[in-house]
Amino acid sequence: MLSIHAKQIVARASLAVLVMLAVGLLVLGWAKRSAVDEARLLAADLLAPAYHAMVWPQIQVRHWVEDLHGATDLARECSRLREENRALRHWYDVAVVLANENAQLKDSLHWIPEPVPQYVTGRVTRDDGGLYARAVLLDVGDGHVVRAGDVALDAAGLVGRVTEVGPHTVRVLQINDDASRIPVTLTTSRADAIMVGDDGAMPRLMYYPQDQHPIEGERVQTRGQSTMPAGLPIGSVHYSAPNHPVVVPDADLARLDIVRIFDYGGQSLVAPDAPGRVKARVMDAKPLSSDSAMFGLPFLLQSLPVPAASGH
């Protein structure tokens, strides 16, 4: 048995040793951030079923409240739905006509059909952004084929991109995160811009042509660069202040529930090889690590050998 003094010395030394260990963890966490993220993903993976169980009563109560609201206002709800149904029927006819016309035009133009993306649907397990980040964890179950860089959409629009992949869960970096940079196209002015997240609710628009300022209310779509296809709906332009255009996202980023992860083949458009060109090699199913990710983009730079001059 230790004496009282020895116990006190051990107690004081343990605090100092553990503080040193914590400082070591701090340094290690900064040096190997990917290892920390993987450990956190694994921990969330372990608790995914428990999270569902914890949230289940809340979801049930929400459904009951919604049912109760619907029951108390049944007549008005019915008339609203009738009106909406009438409008939808009209839009259905328009859509059928346009789809037929589109199919005929594509057929006559020998349009190359676009590949149908594979997707998995998952429920948001938890919000894992922390104070200064915007990201969510999705439970996509066993045997998924989700890769880093895949595109996440909810029912209305673009949510973000997959950054880390675990056995059951994947992490999606939202478009309003500070690290998010997405090339976009403005549908009315046909200008290109970069949508930059700033941890707020509405990401900013930057690097648009100075002679083509974004128009209030115009739609914003993806441009089709890197692994992201063109034409995915993102939101609409809004000026929160003069010369400060932001995008009001279609997706409900504050209350994400069901999110789909689309795999568009992971093949970005790569220009044909040219002498001296630095080739962008698209990464495969391996999750991103800090060593391989280049500015958060899912590709590696690979220098090509410069062919010898043909001396003629």
Add this chain to the structure above:
Amino acid sequence: MVAERSTPSLHSAVEPKQTWRLVLDRMFRSAMPTLLLIAVIIFLSAPFGVPGQEEMQLGVALCAVWFWGQTRPRLMPTPAVFLCGIVLELYSFGPPGLAVLALLVFYGVARHWRYALAQVSFILVWLIFALFVILTCCLQWLLVCIHAFAFLSPMPGVFQAVLTVGLYPSLMALFSWGSRTFANPDCA
């Protein structure tokens, strides 16, 4: 309040018999602060969508280690604080390592100043706690800015600090009640 062992040891002849049930009861009561804190950290990481939920994780943890370090450090020894910090690191997404360090610093300050803190008023203790919370939030904001290599808005940090300082009185009342009842090994 300051004494680590509030009930003096009884003479062996009048001490209750050490049955396994009594030993187990005492053990659970001793481990209750740590177990409860880990449970709260995991519970607050679930996706309830409650505003301020993430901020509450660190806030509750800081208040808990401050209280137990100040009043009954035997019930939450240093390795237990470290364990709580690791759990908090795993189930939160702040700058890595900062939560463990913050918990240990809060615990160390509360534990080593506990005799001095017991002699001053509650308001002064609250102010000292607030000062350390502000320092922690500033450090957290600074680390995130360095990592992002950008000047981020300090508002989330301000909210974190205000929430933690605001939680302090109510949590102190709750912990005080806990230390007299379910987390009191002398009641076993």
